[in-house]
Amino acid sequence: MPDKKCDVSTLKAMALQFRREILETLETAGSGHPGGSLSAVEIFVALYGAVMQHRPEDPSWDGRDRLVISKGHISPVTYVTLANFGYFPKEELKTFRKFASRLQGHVTMKTPGVEFNTGSLGHGLSYANGVAMAAKLKGKDFKSYCLMGDGEIQEGSVWEAAMTAAHFKLDNVCAIVDYNKVQENGLVSEIKGLEPLADKWKSFGWHVIDIDGNDLEKVIRAFNDFKVMKGKPTVVIAQTLKGKGVPFMELKSAWHGKAPNKEQLADALKVLY
Amino acid sequence: MIMKPTPTRDGFGEELAAIGKVNPQVIVVSADLEDATRAEYFKKACPERFFSVGIAEQDMVGMAAGLASEGFTVVTNSFAVFLTNRAYDQIRMDICYNNLNVKLAATHAGVTVGEDGASAQCLEDFAIMRVLPNMKVVCPVDYIEARKATAAMLAEKGPFYVRFSRAPLPVLTDELTPFTVGKAHVIRPGKDAAVIACGAMVSEAVAAADILALEGLSIRVVNMHTIKPLDRDMVAACATETGALVTAEEHQCAGGLGGAVAEVLGQTVPVPLEIVGVKDSFGQTGTPEQLLQYYKLKAVDIAAAVRKVLARKRG
Numbered sequence: 001m002p003d004k005k006c007d008v009s010t011l012k013a014m015a016l017q018f019r020r021e022i023l024e025t026l027e028t029a030g031s032g033h034p035g036g037s038l039s040a041v042e043i044f045v046a047l048y049g050a051v052m053q054h055r056p057e058d059p060s061w062d063g064r065d066r067l068v069i070s071k072g073h074i075s076p077v078t079y080v081t082l083a084n085f086g087y088f089p090k091e092e093l094k095t096f097r098k099f100a101s102r103l104q105g106h107v108t109m110k111t112p113g114v115e116f117n118t119g120s121l122g123h124g125l126s127y128a129n130g131v132a133m134a135a136k137l138k139g140k141d142f143k144s145y146c147l148m149g150d151g152e153i154q155e156g157s158v159w160e161a162a163m164t165a166a167h168f169k170l171d172n173v174c175a176i177v178d179y180n181k182v183q184e185n186g187l188v189s190e191i192k193g194l195e196p197l198a199d200k201w202k203s204f205g206w207h208v209i210d211i212d213g214n215d216l217e218k219v220i221r222a223f224n225d226f227k228v229m230k231g232k233p234t235v236v237i238a239q240t241l242k243g244k245g246v247p248f249m250e251l252k253s254a255w256h257g258k259a260p261n262k263e264q265l266a267d268a269l270k271v272l273y
Numbered sequence: 274m275i276m277k278p279t280p281t282r283d284g285f286g287e288e289l290a291a292i293g294k295v296n297p298q299v300i301v302v303s304a305d306l307e308d309a310t311r312a313e314y315f316k317k318a319c320p321e322r323f324f325s326v327g328i329a330e331q332d333m334v335g336m337a338a339g340l341a342s343e344g345f346t347v348v349t350n351s352f353a354v355f356l357t358n359r360a361y362d363q364i365r366m367d368i369c370y371n372n373l374n375v376k377l378a379a380t381h382a383g384v385t386v387g388e389d390g391a392s393a394q395c396l397e398d399f400a401i402m403r404v405l406p407n408m409k410v411v412c413p414v415d416y417i418e419a420r421k422a423t424a425a426m427l428a429e430k431g432p433f434y435v436r437f438s439r440a441p442l443p444v445l446t447d448e449l450t451p452f453t454v455g456k457a458h459v460i461r462p463g464k465d466a467a468v469i470a471c472g473a474m475v476s477e478a479v480a481a482a483d484i485l486a487l488e489g490l491s492i493r494v495v496n497m498h499t500i501k502p503l504d505r506d507m508v509a510a511c512a513t514e515t516g517a518l519v520t521a522e523e524h525q526c527a528g529g530l531g532g533a534v535a536e537v538l539g540q541t542v543p544v545p546l547e548i549v550g551v552k553d554s555f556g557q558t559g560t561p562e563q564l565l566q567y568y569k570l571k572a573v574d575i576a577a578a579v580r581k582v583l584a585r586k587r588g
Contacts, residue, residue: 115342116338116342117366118366119366120362120365122331123363125335126336126339126367127336127338127342127367130335130336130337130347131339131340131342133324133340134340134342134343144339157335160326160329161335161336163329168324
């Protein structure tokens, strides 16, 4: 936040509210991606509410920290976050996935606050490295964050970028892996497992912070740890739960890319935590 | 001054280094082929703004996008096959969809790559680059035009794909020859038919016009250095004024310069068209000259195509 950091209890209430609005936004749209949006809520709340320098009234402010949403399908959590922080009117969430909306199916720069058009997996980290390199060339101290999915890092291009960030000692880069354990067709561990994930990043020369990614205080601490790290890039492995907050969606690949209908929304809001 | 035949990659490397010295906004990102592409001239001139990501074309293009989003003019480089094919998704998404100021400088395209064989002989780059929104596609005819094209791509905002040659090409232009992206240049006037060519095929087209002149034919030769945006007015004018067109390129017949010209002809002034290029085939090992002959990309082949199109024009 530009002016004041929110306290943790406020942020926790915000996380619950974001989950509700993600589900409502998806129901209105009739399609979209709940699972990976719900798992990443604490990451978004932490970044926008406590970690990143940003000015909603001036989205292209030069001193802002940059966040690339490499898993571009988690537009619901992205738009709900940006709307709540004042980047655009919340009313506009009703236009999500509709013709001529600024809120496209996958995130784009049509939405105030979005840095980079994405939607093809495995692209964000190279881009984030370029942004970080630019910051160093210009002598600026803004940070470059890149949020990726766990299935996403099966893409080889991620590891090209991982080598590059370590080689150039881009300590202003923070990769975040939303390790929610589930991808489109099932469990990540069954489709193509990532373990030992922390060791993989360590062996690539990264500073690794492995935490409960749905624990807001731990997420904030992890990012603060990144900010003081010198000489190597940081990856936050956020151990999360796909569909977090709606028990019947949790760890279910069926809820990767399907919106709830009216009845399912009502059921979800009754049990949301 | 008459120059000896020179690879157009030399023009790219020299102009890039010269501009880099005076423009601190220019950055080069490389994938370990800067020696072959001549981007190493920039590396020597401006080492603090040269970055190699190793053999990782996707990473090269993605990182270039990040640098460009922060205001830099970023030049990537590789062989045409690796740049356009390996990194296609990054080119489409990161560069074109985001409309960033990234330049793709490719060398080693066409069968004149020679002995390295089919894997390195890119014959589809025009096709797959020109279908991308926001992308401009240029193939300079000679060393002098390569310098102008390099200056133009650095001066104009937005994505550019420019194909430079490994093989020495005859120098057909001079410093005073006009060069504007999107504006074709008539190398030789003529009224019976027009040959629209790019890159190495322009000098073959001029030689074809010489052959046909002995038969009493007046053949116009156009240097279509910009494949996108195509100079539609020039294509339509050639069609109206000569009534028969031949295109010539070191590329597949499908989807390249010939395809682009056919799209314009069909929608403006439909006249007979023959397309000289590689016919749905991969290349192979050989000397550039052997391969140009084998794939029927020589002046005699262009002349034969002109005779054929003239027969169709007469009906």
